Amino acid sequence: MPSDPVRQGDLNDFDPVWYLQTYEDVRAAGMDPLDHYLTLGRAEGRQGAPVQALELDHMLWRGYEAMALPALEALLADGSPRERAVAGWALARWRKEQGDMMGAREAILAFHDGNAGMQTLRHPGPFLLGIQICLTCGDPAGAERILLAGVNRFGPLPDFELGGLLQARFHKADDWELDAYLHRLHGPHGLVPVWLDQMATGPRFDRLRADAGPRLDDRLPEAPPLVSVIVPVFNGARGLATALRGLSAQSWPNLEILVVDDGSSDDSLAIARAAAEEDPRIHVLAHAQNQGAYPARNTGFAAAQGAFITVHDADDWSHPQKIELQIRPLLAEPDLQATVSHWVRVSDDLDMTRWRMEDRWVYRNVSSLMVRAEMRDSLGYWDRVRVNADTEYYYRVIAAFGPQSIREVCPGVPLAFGRTEAQSLTNQSATHLRTQFKGLRRDYMEAAHVWHARRCADQSGLFMPQHPEVRPFRVPAAIGLGDPEGPPSDFDILSASDLFDQDWYRLCHLDVLMADVSPVRHYLSGGARENRDPGPLFSSGGYRRVAGLDEATVPLLHYELEGREAGLPPLPSFPGALADVDEDQPRTLVFAHTSGKTLFGAERSLLGVLERMARRGRNPVVVVPTLRNMAYLNQLLQVSVAVEVLPQIWRHALRRPPLATVQAIQGLISKHRAQDIHVNTLVLDAPLAAARAEGVRSLVHVRELPDQDVALRRNLGSDAASLRRALLDEADGFVATSQPVADWLACPGRVAIRPNSVDEALFEMRFAPKQTLNIALISSNIAKKGIADFLAIARLVAQEKRPVRFRLIGPGTPDLHLMRPLPANVEFRGYAQTPAEALAQADVVMSISKFAESFGRTVMEAMAAGRPVICYDRGAPPSLVENGVSGFVVPADNPRCAANAVLALEAARGQLAVMSDAARIRARYLQEMALQA
Incomplete structure (x- = not known):
């Protein structure tokens, strides 16, 4: 066991729950x-607590800058x-996107000031971003x-070769010097190297070349299947x-290149036709007028x-072995439906232009999807929209x-280089790639995922x-593109409802926010069944x-289809006794x-408060934030x-x-x-x-101990001192438990101190213990209630072969299931x-x-x-139990000491009655305090 100072120091940043x-x-x-973390977990790279900065980074790109940015700046x-x-890392990405390169440099250098960051982010993204930002800011040494x-x-990843290329560009290197970095992108992987044609003119992107080289595998079928490559082009x-x-330089021998001109007003059609005259594999199809990239x-x-x-795409360049690499797995595995390759997005001068650094510059190219022709008959065509239909098709295949x-x-x-154009839809504000997070x-994509989920049971439905x-x-x-729309789906109806506040839903249900699931989709797929509320004005x-709905019915959907017209209340009121x-x-x-769903301390304590109020003529009106337990509602009504x-x-x-909630309370x-x-x-x-x-x-009836509750402080976005100041400013008085x-x-x-x-x-x-002493843990049976320690105590006592039984009293839980089989001297009682x-x-x-009970x-x-x-x-229980009189207070997280206390009680059976009486006396004193006016 670590010493107490070490343990306490680690607990400052450690969340055991x-x-x-x-x-x-x-x-x-x-x-x-904590023992696991100190002895094993930390060395294994595990985190001792959630990283708040990661959660804030997630929020930052999803429309919550007002909350996330100040918190990140403070961190x-x-x-x-x-x-x-x-x-x-988070602020460097954000500031770079906002054009604040010096601020981005300050932030990314903070990441590289020590090794703490890499214990959490185990990918090269922060290094690649640091290289690019430092060079942009004129810091080649950094x-x-x-x-x-x-x-x-x-190790020497292709991404770091690209980083070396950026450095060489910064130092005005000649093309032959840049070739060394380009060669190492593919050569070490058995592919022909890429180089720059120094005899050609124009931007470096247009001078990318690679020798045709040998095919990767000469064992071709007798008749190599034809691969069709569609090249849509507009201006x-x-x-x-x-x-x-x-494409003409591809190593795959049987190729059809279909250039589809989408009503271009520049020379695109002429260029395509000229290329077709030189290469009979190129065929040109022309739209009389612009229809869109996916049509x-x-x-x-x-x-x-x-x-x-x-x-x-018409502005990309592909490695000559790309098509062959993508078709080979499809030939070898008949059940495989599609392949994709990776690419890198660059400027004309080969600067890296991935709009937001994730983990690499080289990443999956969804547009490279190669499918079997039969897919055209089973899943059909790309969706007729302006953006993202290639991503939709990718996920349609998966569905x-x-x-x-x-x-x-x-x-x-990178089997392709994608050219970034400032005027492309990916860079325009309304359709910018950032709208993949919100917009x-x-x-x-959320609407598409709902369609996929509804239809995936039958491929023909997709x-x-x-x-x-x-x-x-x-x-x-x-x-x-103006196509007629069918009747609205459940998803459409809820998305349009003025009672579904998607931002509120995310912030109220942080698991939804962090899972990056659409609130509407989450509500339809399970949130409604759990009686989660879709907004501040609908329960x-x-x-x-009030509507008498079964568990399978989605409440808000029922309200929009029937309840609103029938005049049913979105926020019901139930008259009490x-x-x-x-x-x-x-x-x-x-x-x-x-x-x-089940009643534990918080619910029972409130019932006690209400009973005392009712006896004193204060006539309580209860406001509950959720309603998931109708038996509890009935008790409140009494x-x-x-x-x-x-x-x-x-x-x-x-x-x-x-504001909507505050105004609703004013109305109450x-x-x-x-x-x-x-x-x-x-x-x-x-x-x-x-108020x-x-x-x-x-x-305010304070039932929490913020200074000893890491998770609570994190959820409230505050340190204990700031939270205390806010409470003192907001409330007139307090009851402490x-x-x-x-x-x-x-x-x-x-x-005023009022115990429950x-x-x-x-x-x-x-109180009449029998020969076998029964030790109970009465709880919700989740990990933070100490069930692992309880089982450890039982095992220690079992080693002494004493007549003691241990009983877990509470609901069955996944945490408890994980700890099975239970020791022979432990019973699960439900x-x-x-x-x-x-x-x-x-x-x-x-x-x-494992946390501080208030x-x-x-x-x-x-x-x-x-x-x-x-x-x-730990927490308040030691203030209730008189050590050695009405029970024992043992060092926190020390099963051995707790086991010794059990053995002491079992050995001195005559003291049990004395302790029982002392416990009642102490409880009576606390009860009188609780019942005071």
Whole structure:
């Protein structure tokens, strides 16, 4: 075990809960997460906590600059070495895209200041970006240093040869010097090298050459199949000759090159016809007027005679062995449907122009897709849109045949050079490649993915005619070609709904944001079934109840198709048992934290608060942020005037509470004439903003320990001190669940300590241990509750061969399943509906969470029932348990000490009754505190 100072120092940047949730093998092994990280995980390159800068980088490109940029800037200035490095990478990419090259240089040099960044980003992207930025900023020495470090780290990748080429260009090298770098792109991989024709004139891109060389494999079929290459062109005279020269030099012997001129007004058609006169393999097809790049592809697709068909853009140049490399796997494997190759995007002068650095300059070229001609009959043609149809077709193939149906050939080696044109659709603002994250391209692909998912069970359902009578799915008007649209799909209906706020959905459900899934698609495919709310003004669970919907029905879709016209409420209100009280009596709006599928501490604690309010005539009106447990709703209704359902999003330091939510709460204050607001958690800020606007007193029941909760601080985007200052500014008063919480708030005049109250019937429970002592962990049975430690304790006690049984009381979970088989002395007892049912199965209760509990309701319930408690010295439970009197407080994350405490209790059976009495006395004292006015 590491020493305590070392352990505490590592805990400053270590999140044990996240570590367990992230690494399945650690959960299955039952090791303490920090022990695993210190002894194994760190050396294996595992992260000890999520990297906030990566999450912010993800948000940055998806329309959340206002939140992400300030946080990244703060991490770059004051973050830990790892966070600072990764923030440097994120900001370098962003600043470069914004044209701030000196700022980008400052950021990328922060990444390279030490090794912390490479422990997280294990790809050459930061090195390649650093080379290019340093050269652009006139820092060749910095570029050289980064290049050498990259080669030392990853070896002589083709990307680093391109980096060397950039350096040589910076130093005004002659073409023959650049040839050395171009040669090494392909030569080491057994391919003919590329070089620059020094006798030709024009940009370097147009002087790319390669010897035809021998075919890669002379074992050709007796009749080599014909490959058709479609070359759509519109006003591409500047690069067409270069593209056709590269195709004419291909090593594959049986080739058909179909140039489709899409109504060009320049010399494109003349250039194509002249090339056709010189090479009989070139055939020219001409549109009388411009139709678009994908209709031009479709014209070529319809005319292609080849057994295999691919596309080549009119401004690209291909390595002479590209076609052969792509057809070989298709010939060898009849079940393979398609191949793609990799490319690099460059300028006329061979500068690297990939618009946003990912991991490499050399990456998959979706436009190079080569398919069997039969694909034309099974999946049909490219979609008739202005952009991204090649990507849609790629994923259509995968939807129909599976991800294994497409093979990438020579990954990492550029078999084509793509020329970047400033006027291309990829660089225009409305259709820029950045819109693949948020905007037209993303909207288009999301609609396409929905179509794929609906139709993939039947390949014929994914067939796209060359000239469809109606579109198969709706697309943004800006990229459509005016084709008639069919009836709106469920996806279209929800996308158009004013109650579906996609940004709100992402921020409320961060798993959706980080998974990069369309909110509408997520809601349709599973979110609605989980009663996730699509926006701040529609409750899925509440509407499901008032409309009487089954689990399979999508609530918002039902509302838009039927409920809106029928006048059903999007935000239901349910009258409670106290609904008939005099309206002149004071009412309190009580904002709940959560409403889970099963009832645990947060839900039971709120019920206790409401019962006390009702007894004192304060007439609570409960506002729940979600509604997923109808049994819980029924319990709330028994102790309230009404239950209102209003979806809410957690507070965040870089985001104001949504205006729609604040206004809705103001409406509830007016509707119920509330005199005060009670917020049952610190994570909600909209109620406090509404209370301040309405001049209503607000009180926050703080049930969290932010200074000891890494994950909570990360989710709220704040450090503990800043969060405390915000709370003190926003709320009038506080209730703390324990002394540690009150100590953190540090405002004695405004805070009252109220432990959670428990069911009085627990104090009457019989305590009568039998010969075999039963030790219980009563929890949600997820990793952060310490189930791995519980099993470790059981194994240690088993070694002593004492009559002790260990019982896991709670629901079955994936985490628990991973840890099977359970030790012989451990029983899984399942979920108990009430605390009394759970405690009836226990003689001693353990509280061994891997995070800081702010109170420990299960501890309080156990003590009320006369059960001694063994708890870790973490969070609030140690303030409840009197060590050696009503139980034992043992060092956190130390199963050996906890096992020793179990053995001590088993050996001194006569002390159990004494400890039981002491536990009840302590619990009674805490209960009286909880019940104070």
